[in-house]
Amino acid sequence: MNFSSKLLENAVAEFAKLPGVGQKTALRLVLHLLNQDKQDVERFSTAVTKLRNEIQFCRVCHNISDQPVCEICSSHRRDHSLICVVEDTRDVMAIENTNQFNGVYHVLGGLISPMDGVGPSDLQVDTLVERLKPTTDNEVKEVVFALSATMEGDTTLFYLHKKLKNFNITITTIARGIAFGGELEYVDEITLGRSIATRVPYENSLSK
């Protein structure tokens, strides 16, 4: 593109680095910001810098937080003997939105992916193992894995299961099967096949 201004070119180049944003979208976003009031643009860039500079991660579960220990981990109304292991903060938000989980979380910060050069040491694995050691004040009874049903998710699950199997803890994963509202004829063969093999008693299948 032929930019008439270096400032414009710079701003577009920075926006185009964002995932899923190309040059044309970047230009549209930048021209939109250019039409806003100075204080609005200031507020935008301050929010971004402040986030990056002041954000903290919960000392216990490693979720994004404003305090050293996040609200969920410091709540007495949550069941601290039940830990849900997830990939990132988006998964915590998604599960919290369901209102079906009353335990606490452990955010790995990614999944094992040799293709992307992400190994177990890049994730919060050691801190998870540390949390599971029985202490006087808190004993973990169950760990639920809520990881994506992808190659990376399965690899991470396999690795962590091996790490945790010697602890005296129940290890579960979220149920896989046909989504509510899903039509049988459009479901892929693997999901359908597995959902027949892992069929459940009728009473258990009702949503509560």
Add this chain to the structure above:
Amino acid sequence: MNFSSKLLENAVAEFAKLPGVGQKTALRLVLHLLNQDKQDVERFSTAVTKLRNEIQFCRVCHNISDQPVCEICSSHRRDHSLICVVEDTRDVMAIENTNQFNGVYHVLGGLISPMDGVGPSDLQVDTLVERLKPTTDNEVKEVVFALSATMEGDTTLFYLHKKLKNFNITITTIARGIAFGGELEYVDEITLGRSIATRVPYENSLSK
């Protein structure tokens, strides 16, 4: 959405104000920035603030520029007697990319749109009229309108044509018709009908 952090929520809210960016996309972009180095994020927000605070508009054509008079307007190799009137800086970039235009531009900064409350006084109309007044050093011979073929574009064209018709200047618009590579059966009726009515001699139709 249930954010675990106010800082995160703020940043997502700011991104979600951008056109075409919803809450989920905003969250994805913000989490991407959170994974970047501090200096990269700093560079991103500086580029945005700098753009908004230091950007200038060319005194002559009102295009975005780093100098008081833009490169095109200050070039001696451009034909200053031929002015192309466009909506915004994206149109200048698009036309410059074709390498088919050697004149100068006039950026209106929008189109007349009563629905959005944009009238002629919000656009660079008076400055265009001023530019067309014959002066000793530069006489404009032709004005080409390169506006979108929409209701707003046509309204603006109609208004400007009435304003300019008393000047001794040729007024033209860019050609409308079937796009190169376009198949006849998929062309809409109005475009096809008009392109038959405004047919051109074969020699003129060849691209140079």
